[in-house]
Amino acid sequence: MDDAGAPGVVLHADAGAFRERAEPWLMKAEDEHNLILGLSSALAGTDPGEGENRQLWATVEAHGSVVGCAFRTPPYKLGLTRMPVDGAALVAREAAFGYRSLPAAFGPNEVVEAFGRAWAGATGALWAPGLPQRMYRVDEVVHPVGVAGTLRRATDEDLPRVHRWADDFARDAGHEFMTPPAARERWIRQRELYFWETDQGPAAMAVATGWTPHGARIGYVFTDREHRGHGYASALTAAVSQLILDGGRRFCVLYTDATSPVPNRIYPRVGYRLLVELMDVKFG
Secondary structure, eight states, rough: OOOOTTEEEESSHHHHHHHHHHHHHGGGGGTHHHHHHHHHHHTSSSSOOOGGGEEEEEEETTTEEEEEEEEEOOTEEEEEOOOHHHHHHHHHHHHHHHOOOOOEEEEHHHHHHHHHHHHHHHHHHHHHHHEEEEEEESSOOOOOOOOEEEEEOOOGHHHHHHHHHHHHHHHHHOSSOOOOOHHHHHHHTTOOEEEEEEETTEEEEEEEEEEOOOOOEEEEEEEOOOGGSSSHHHHHHHHHHHHHHHHHHHHEEEEEETOOOHHHHHHHHTTEEEEEEEEEEEEO
């Protein structure tokens, strides 16, 4: 661009090239950038795909420095970090060269709204605010008392239950794309999936994922319907978070639906504090 101080978008060939450029900036807020750090690490060295299936790895830069990032791994929605709002509009225009359509985008509220407006302008698609989300962080766990049960890792024998509960979780959360069965099998193989075990059997599950140098992410926290209201999800989240911290990480993060009162009540009780508010925009 003519104005060297104005933001511009740099597209990277693959996750590895993106990570080499973006990691120093992303690590300045490692907790907030857990998803993009973990994903780019996992996909470094893999084929980025072609056409509509090609991954998007972009940095927004001004004065020769990274000031924001964007990514997409089709068919999933496009993700945005904090960045100047005019940078989000530039990302939308670049993305429109690579994709005919997007299901959604997510990121910090002001940034993703700017992206939504620019995407609609570039493609003619309609856009609307979607799910509001919150991201939380814990450094010191507060353990619930009086909750019956114990933590245990899932095994291959648990796969039928994992598939059933993961589908139920996705439906409850309104996810447009189910987690592939291979990913669920990988959770077990990599010893990342946990149950809260009671006298009646498993009551809740959670996954420890998104590993970064100093943190990890708790996800897919789900309590079977017949076991809800007994504090099992709180106890499980606290126990898995503690396990991660005891293993040498400094913090854990997780996402919630900002409109759902239960998770936004229970997670602060076990030590999680609000980190950032985000939202989806959906396209039609």
